[in-house]
Amino acid sequence: MGDNLTKLTLPIVPMSATPGSHPSTNSPDTPSLPALQLPLDEELVLKVIPMPRDCNQNGDIFGGWVMAQVDLAGAVIPARYAGGRMATVAVNEFIFKQPVRVGDILSFYSKLVRIGRTSITVKVEVYAENFRAQGKYTKVTEASVTYVAIDENGKPRPVPRLPE
């Protein structure tokens, strides 16, 4: 996944803009930057602003905090299919390419990858946007997360619904 972990930029989109259509003009802070897009085939499942309590002494956000947010965000789509309790069984590797700082706005995008017999796997991508430079995005990390539908005894149970 290393190649696509690059600086991304996106012009600020007016509230009235049609989803997926971004204005061609850049803000004064982003002269002549290419209008790269956030993933259009993924769903925004979480937006969150880290707080000072989520930092180390250098003002950078703990990786573990970001991982916890990925676990929460990743559960949104599987919850539609699981029809009840579920547990995280696996997360593939996290590689953090960019630090996250207090004041960044984090956006978590997700899409369904696979529904198995008892498990549901999603991809989650995390983008950071500085509060003072909104519309300029940096990809922080991505992961694939697998959740298992479980019964009242914590044992795997079949996923009741198939994808539409």
Ligand SMILES: CC(C)(COP(=O)(O)OP(=O)(O)OC[C@H]1O[C@@H](n2cnc3c(N)ncnc32)[C@H](O)[C@@H]1OP(=O)(O)O)[C@@H](O)C(=O)NCCC(=O)NCCS
């Ligand atoms: C999740 C749990 C109930 C699964 O029980 P299990 O007996 O290991 O389940 P199985 O081996 O039958 O696997 C269940 C499903 O998980 C999938 N799975 C298991 N290990 C996996 C792995 N390492 N990666 C991806 N999928 C995995 C299996 O492929 C199977 O999916 P499928 O039915 O769609 O084919 C059990 O491992 C558990 O309770 N783990 C702790 C969960 C938890 O507490 N998470 C939070 C940690 S803080």
